Amino acid sequence: MRHRHLPTAAVALGVAVLLDVLRVWLPSIITIFGRAAETPAELLGAFALCWFLLALAAPSLVRRLGSRPVGLVAAGTLAASRLALTAAPGGRAQLWLACAGLLAGLVWLAATAASVDRPVPGLALGLAGAAVGHGLLGTEDLVWRGGVLGWTLSVLLVLAFLAASAATPAPPAAAPTTGTGTAARVTGARSWLLLGPALLLAGQVALAPALWSAAFVSGSRDFPGLYRSSVGSSSLLPVFPVLFFLLAALHWPATRLVRVLWPVVLLVGAGLFAAGWLVPAMLLTGVGLGGCLALTDTAATKAAGPDGAARGVPGADGVRRGYAAVGGMLVFAVATVVYYATYDLGYPNGWVPVGTAVLVALVAFAGPSTATPVLTGTPRWASVAPLVLLTVVALEIHRPVPTAVPPRTPATVVRVVAYNIRMGFGLDGRLDLDAVARVVRAGRADVVLLSEVDRGWLLNGGHDTLALLAQRLRLPYVFAPAADPVWGDAVLSRFPVRSGRTRPLAAHGAPTGAQALGITLDLGGRELAVVATHLQPPPGRGPVAQAREVAAFATRYAAGRPLVLGGDLNTEPGEPAFTAFTAAGLVDALAAARPLPTSPADDPRQQIDHVFVSPGIGAADVAAPRSTASDHLPVAVTLTLP
Template sequence: MARISPRDLVHGATLRRLALPALVVVLGLQMLRVYIPSLAWYLRDTVGVGSITLGGIAFATFALGFLAPLVRRLAGSRGALWASAGGLAALRVLEQFSSSPGLDLYVSLAAVALFLIFLGAFVGHSRAADGTGAPARLVGGLILGLALDTLIKGAGGTLDLSWTPTIGAVIVVLALAAGVLWAIAVEPAPLRSAASDVGWSSALPLAGIGSIFLVQAMLLQNQGWVAEVSGIPSPTAFVVLVFGNAALAAGAWLALARPALHRLGVAALAALLLYVALPRTTGFGGTLPLMVLVLQFTLGWALAIIARRGEEPSRTGLARTSVGMTLGMLLYLLLAFVYYVPFDIALPLTRSSVLPLASFVVAVCLLGSLRRGEPRAPQSDPTTPTAAIALAVLGSVIVLLTPSPAPSDREPTGRVMTFNIHSAFDRAGRLDPEAIAQVIEAADPDVVALQEVSRGWLIDGTVDLTYWLARRLGMHVVFSGTADPIWGNALLSRRPLQESGSAPLPVAGTLLPRGFLWTRLDLGFDRPLLVIATHLHHVADEPEPRLEQIPVLLEFWGGQERTILMGDLNAEPDWPEMQLMRQAGLVDSWAEAGEGPGLTWPSDDPFQRIDYIWLSPDLQALTAKVIDSTASDHRAVVAEIAPR
């Protein structure tokens, strides 16, 4: 048996060729995760721009990808790489040093536009420079870029480097940017007469790449999603993701190395699997980790076939290729828009249609990429899957070596807190979970009810806040999604959670589903304490939904002793909603022990008291205070409680 050496598994020349697209994908995805939250939280929430206007700005930004042919014509093939990838690298470094949400927005807008121009320009450049090796280079670069991006995010506890003001983050960003510049510098310049574009039937299937990117962002590279749906710890979900990327690379390798499998029957089965399984990931439960591997393998196979459709360029220029790539990314944006905007504005399409549509697009592009005739020559270079496996092993080692702070075993203080954390975006519109952690740390509560908690929404920067905060503070955590599996309420506790559960609240004609979360824990009283955390309908002049939601909470409470009900109730103390709470026998901790009006919203200049800690009649509030902080758009409320 022939002995296999490392050189047989990793080809240095191939790795060098993959470096440019892989590193640019990492930087591009990082800037997308700055740009999209900046639109939602800075431009909309802080500045006050409407959702429809935001959509127009976002679509105009993505449409700049159509400029790739013009940039290539003006600067040449290699010059277009310098302009797009080099410009992206420079902007990424600039953004790392920014602490201004406004600057973040404009820098990320320009960076995303350059990233989209690069995608089209690179495909044309690679066809002209690499010939029939161009599809493998594109696919390998995209996959290793996704794998490296997930590795970097997972190593940071799912928080992007952009929001991590440490010297280590700066070093990594500088290294990534330097790698991009080096890769461009060693990139050969193809002949201007070399063919670089394809016909429409080969260019349009490239639109499927945008939907693949969306599925990756929302599901298959989403650590919080996999953890929450499958019920596994977030670090374990990270291991699933990195090995999922190895499966993605393996599927692509199979498609490139075994072109005889490019048959309609095989492709139809793959398309059917994607269309049926991707929209139903919430139903897989504990088997989701296995399905991630299966789906990633299938998507890798599909991606390689889509890329090979344009293996034989027939003309100079870049127009058709640019249209295919940019249409795909516009579809990425459109589907993301359709998923998140209905929480604010009713649209003809529902959120539940997003993943079926994305899966359908990938399936159509896969089937449209098949061609009749003799199979293409096999390309069996194992560099991409080997590198992906190496990154997966490295990710596993990081998990094993990363300590998990154990919750303190101190004596309870009886101090409780409620805090609407605004998805960890501060009043200025910048993502800063460290500021949230510092507010909680300074108050030093035994238990904290959190509202507006994201475990990985794209518009929230895809950070898993439950994992990040629990690890940062050394606390137990339990979470319950309300809007979808990864956005809702959470409870942090320094004491072990004896049991917990959750339930939905009436939607009552609103757009954003609500729910409540409960747990029992020992705070040193004569019996365990029942803690209920909730977040009610937010529109002030629409009391009807809250008047339907509160009776459900009161029915669950059922007059039990040793109970705390707290959260963002979105109602003033003298409104009918809060009168229901008092009539049921609950005691407002602020009315009992607070001083002054206790205003909590908005945090920079509050004029409403809408955040509460309610107690069962057998408990009393010894102290109550509102914490002056703009880490969120709400101020936190803290009370020290004891039995009467």
């Protein structure tokens, strides 16, 4: 009995390590292989899916060689890839290391599934533990951190995973199918099948630490539809998704009522996420997902046969579980690719989590379930309290940035930086917000207009890029959703923000959503209107229609006050979209430094990042400093107000 918790620990730690690799693999597919939409979407999707299709051969390999030797080799490869990713310089090396780690992780899942018939405790603790760990790191992956702390924690995690895997006793051989004795059918395939869909729902909605700051600090009457950096203590509300998930997954009896209740709650939570109601979506999806996992857990017994015990050669049920685990991860891959592809196809992607939740609900509702909690005999506090405590610690460590204070005398000079940060990923494909912060600080910015701000896209690793950058710069922010609730534009300012508005822009055939964010800054007795946007041109055309909408919105919002408008406008000087701003009476603040190419960052040829101002505002000290912290260069300008 002393080894009864080792399989649970091995599964939980393995899920955490695999998630670390996935958080590198997913953005590497987009930024390195995809090169920010330069690679055709069909080729990108095929490349991503091929690794999951290759893993479908893993259960057959496990059946021939045994679950233990295959599992240990795969665990070692996964662990080595995980550590190598921290040392990788980015680029192609990072991409192939992430692919190798992903494939090894999928093979490890197939081998582990073949020998573990009750994985729900390990899966639940692994998902919750990974979420809490990500929160403790401020949603900045351990893989990207490096340094003494990063390496120490990475090595400890990997060693714990390898130790638990090696110490787990070999499973008994498959039960004999002939003779007088019979063995109860080994179950667990449904639980393993739900791992992939659960990863998507947990990382996208239920257990996404990046949403803790993006969802729980929302707008107010003066900031409708906007999200602001909070002031003071962190909210404890994010503790509850983790708490409810674990209680439902590990300690709630599977009665007839909850067999219907949990799938319904999960579907409602996913629907609320698609509608943009992030707070209730996290709570309901968390408890619903945990409950659905618990519904798939079924007690089972298995008889040990005389042959193959040392290698743990699985029988038909073990192979079935292996295929279920890999098949569930294939569902994860397809849903993730479809979620990303909708931005190129122009269809809303909120239905992807809803469709995934439907699958989870159907699998959970079908078939028998235990009538007792998964962790029978284990006190609730033993598995729940440590993770909840760590969640509270995470919230207290990563407090929001302080509020801005107006200057004692009215400011007349403002330094503005407009920067498309590509979700914080540099040209090497690595998340490096320190490099982004260095570029902004070098620009001596008072006000920063950011485009392509990600606040929790699982596709990019699930980081709250805005909060991480704001903490580094010590600047409060206002965020406006564009393509979905956690992707859009933001303004950071050392001056207090008194009010704000956001206007969704009509697509005009463009696949990705866009908006115009207007805020009012208090410069110490006088006000400055600032508008940040990221125009999205339709295929083969310029964003002239959106440019006219933004220009009209900006002039109305300014209402006679000094106005600054900027961002990634995806148009060059002289083009119709650029002319739409000058025709509205705005002035090109970068005119004195033209030509001023900003894209691509390593060989700038296009002038598509701009700053416009209202007449009477002086512009000087224009710069586009060279940097590969993004695929764009920032533009900086000093503005003198009349």
